[in-house]
Amino acid sequence: MTDTASTAEQPEAPAPDPNAVQVTINGVPHTARKGQLVIEAAADAGEYVPRFCYHERMAPVGKCRMCLVEADSGRGPAVTVSCMVQVAPDMKINTESPTVKRMQEGVLELLLANHPLDCPVCDKGGECPLQDQAFSHGPGESRFVEEKRHYEKPIPISELVFLDRERCILCDRCTRFASEVAGDPLIHFTSRGNNTQINTFPDEPFASYFSGNTVQICPVGALTAKPYRFKARPWDLEETESTCTSCAVGCRTVVQSSRDELLRYQGVDNDAVNWGWLCDKGRFGFESTNSESRLQAPAVRDGDGFASTTWNDALDRAAALIKSAVAAGGASSVGIIGGARGTNEDAYAWARLAHDVIGTPNVYAHLADALRSEILDLPRATINEAASATTIVLLAPDLKEELPVLYLRLRDAAEKKRSRIIEFTARRSGLSKYAWKSIVSRPGDEAEAVRQALTDPEIAAQIGRGNVVVVAGKANLAALGTLQTDAVLKVLEAWPGAKVLPAYRRGNVVGAIQVGMSPGPGGNSTAKILADAAAGTVKCLVLVGVDLVSDFPDAQTVESALSSGVSVIAVDTFLSPTAQRAHVVLAAAAAGEKSGTVTNIEGRVQTVAQKINVAGTSRPDWMIATELASRLGTDLGFTSVDSVTEAIAASVPAYAGITPAALRDARDGLLAVPAPTGTLQQSGQQAPPASGYDYRVLVSRELYDLGVNNQMSPSLAGLARGMRIHMNPVDLERVGVPAGGSVRITTERGSRVLTVHPDSGLARWTVWMPFNQPGGGVNDLISASGIVADARIETV
Structure with a gap:
């Protein structure tokens, strides 16, 4: 072969990367x-540059001056701050x-001049960047012999966080997080010069849902968390990576324990998903797992109370209740509600028990607080896709209250001008001030508000600029949700690529x-299952980790069901108000006590890990369902949590290939999203006339x-x-009640006197109430089956 031919066969060199920059680091x-x-x-x-103020998820400020390097760009070497200079x-x-x-x-010598040398009693000792860098980069001795600065210590700046000002090195991490990431600028620098310190505004605590993040990112022990103070040293802790299940965002966490007790959750x-952030509910909610009130063993009703029993006896009695119901009314006389508290493996085992063993279609994980499950069959966006979309359409509850870290991600998208938010709401939410358009309308008018917005040339042009993601959720617990679903479908109809x-x-x-914890197309909702129980058609209810009495938005339907003579089997971690009405209570393992997988709102399957032993003799749900199935004559074949994961991968198409081995190699999890079906159609329903009730009711969490x-x-x-009622100031003036006064709200379900507060962000002719708050739940005033709920407001 000639040299010419040889040269011709050589592949062309790849084009140079326009974003590549050639530098030399330490030679x-x-x-x-x-x-x-x-x-x-x-x-x-691979070269670590020491730092205190720099954090990869926040804008650099160059305050600590610890990240100094020498950089030569052609004019000779010069010392520069590496967190402020680009290559x-x-x-x-x-x-x-x-x-x-x-x-x-x-x-370091200057930072340590006034820093107390109290490492043996400081919670940060053993994991303190200042301590580590004093050893690795410090002078080894101090020339400062004068008295150090002293402040009152510690001072509580919120219900969860303590501040020790003597330890603060003014790195600006906490203040930047509060204002830049959380949007809660409640902690800031005060005074000047040598007296500069971190503090809150006078008489205004650091009341942020994300305050625990400031503790985690603080490079010293200036900020400490109340639940962890003086509980353990870092070298006493054992840890494993897991997933938070406080809500459905699926934040990755590190779970830490000592002496078989959960002690701390840290964001990963x-x-x-979460960029390392956690909300305070997800960060500190682990305390419930350690509670002394946990169910330690199964129990059976004994008169007006309960008696602990063995697992064999409890499972035999539970199986007998199911068999009796089936014998009296067929398979559909059994209803299984819940499953959202546990893992995929738990839910799959209960679904197999319901569909394959008992044969009942009456199974649902929803508690009437979310849009129909057919929403999951629409084209699904990931969190990253939502946070990078040209346009985000919000038809959802207040994400700051219900999905806090998703709120952080979308707030960041709006603040950094990556996305424009178009919000349809009945009450201003945490994202309203970041929205490009916030369209306020009465509950039930969402579909009409969307229809009118679509005729706005400015909105049409914005949505036509790029990709669109609709964040869709049930914004009103006092309504069925069909009108909200119709509004979502109107957006998808106008922009099919959304x-x-x-x-x-x-x-x-x-x-x-x-x-599988759903009835399938045409199946019964949870409200219908409970209504059938009240009517005597459903004779046995299996309640898997749900507290219907407190947490279902229709107290009348729940009470009718539980008072109808229905047999109740409760699978729970606590003797909740609903479990107290049960005939058999099966003690379930809690978060941190079991392994498996969970699936977040985008369909991302991630692992959860067991860190401590179960409380008493409690068991994971999948094991309870498997043993109950055995007593009903069917062997589900599950011998370990991995065997259930393998069964899901083999039988659920969206989970094909999501095996334990595959998950071990996927740190960010794997997506399990069913193929879009397009079966969800607009209902065509409209809100009925108010019939003498002037105000539309809005209830949210x-x-x-x-x-x-x-x-x-x-x-x-x-x-x-606490419980209260909000009204638009114009409506409040019309009723003639001052702010802080009392009004009587009357609906078709009942009446109550509540303290009223003005709310200028609330739609006119609308009243808002929070769900499941101290001072009385609102669920006795609303229905889970009404298209909307209306109320009359009267002075007291």
Whole structure:
């Protein structure tokens, strides 16, 4: 072969990457990215540059001056702050020169001049960047012999966070997080010069849903968390990575324990989901797992109370109740409600028990607090797709209250101008002030508001600019949700390429539905199952981790069902108000006590890990369902949690290939999204006439409420704001009641006197009330089956 032919066969060299920047770091060539900070390029090259103020998820400020390096861009070496300078072509970077080391020693000496040497009693001791860098980069001794600065210590700046000002090094991490990430600028610098310190505004606590993040990112022990203070040392802790199940966002966490007790949750920087952030409910809610009120063993009714019993006896009695119901009324006389609290494996085992063993269609993981499960069959968006969409259409509840970390992601998208938010709401939400358009309308008028908005040339042009994601969820617990669903479908009809991110709240409700805890097309809703129980058609209810009495938005239907003579089997971690009405109570393992997988709102399957032993003799749900099936004559074949995961992968099409082995190699999880079906159609319904009731009722959740897990976490139990009613100031003036006065609200279901507050962000002729709050739940005033709910407001 000739040389010419040989040359011709050589592949063409790839085109140079326009974003590549060639630099030298400590004498070693390295390819950095255009626009990359020097501190980031050094990290990619394996060279650690010490830092205190820099955080990869926040804008750099260059305050601590610890990340000094020598950089030469062609004019000779100069000391520069590596978190503030971007790489340049042919830049020579030295992170270890004598000049740099000498200056870093000086920075540390000055930081330690007034810093208390109380490492043996500081909660940060053993995991403190200041402590570590004092050893690795410090001078080794101090020339400062004068009295150090002293402040009152510690001071509580919120119900969850303590501040020790003596330890603060003014790195600006907490203040930047509060204002830049959380949008809660409630902690800031006060005074000037040598007296500069971190504090809150006078008489205004650090009342942020995300305050625990400031504790995690604080590089010293200035901020400490009440639930963890003086509980353990880092070297006493054992840890494993898991997934938070406080809501359905699916934040990745590190679960830490000592002596078989959960002690701390820390956020993991997962680029696909939570970016390292956690809400305080997810961070501190683990306390419920440690509660002394946990069910330790199964129990059976004994007169007006309960008697502990063996698992064999409890399961035999539960099986007998199911058999009796089937014998009296057929398979459909059994209803199984719940499953969103547990893992995919738990839900799959209960679904198999319902569909394959008993044969009942009456199974649902929804508690009438989310849009129909057919929403999951629409084209699904990921969280990253939503946070990078040109247009985000919000037809959902207040995400700050129900899906807090999703709120952070979408707020970041709007603040950084990546996305424009178009919000349709009856009451201004946490995202309203970041929305490009916030369209306020009465509950039930959402579809009409969308129809009118679609005729606006400005909105039409915005949506036509790029990709659209609709965040869809049930914004009103006092309504059936069909009109909200119709509004979502109108958006998809106008822009067929739009995707949907379902704003479902309960921890694993998406996973539970996708693996079988749903009745299928045309099946009964939870409200219908309960109505059938009240009518005597359903004779046995199996309640899997649900508290219907407190948490179902229709107290009348629940009471009618539970008072009808129906047999009740409760599978729970606590003796909740609903479990107290049961005939058999089966003690279930809680979060942190079992392994498996969960599926978040985008369909991302992630692992959860067992960190401590179960309370008493409680068992994971999948095991309870398997043993109950055995007593009903069917062997489900599950011998371990992995065997259930394998069965899901083999039988649920969306989960094909999502095996334990595959998940071990997928740190960010794997997506399990069913193929879109397009079967969901607009209902064509409209809100009925008010019939003498002037005001439309809006009911939604707040982050802290009377939920069992919330109330069994001592640090969170007192944070619920209490029952009240909000009205637009114009409506309040018309009624003639001052702010803070009392009004009587009357609906078709009942009447109550409540304290009223003005709310200018609320639609006119609308009243808002929070769900499941101290001072009386609102669920006795509303129905789970009405298209909307209307009320009359009277002075008292």
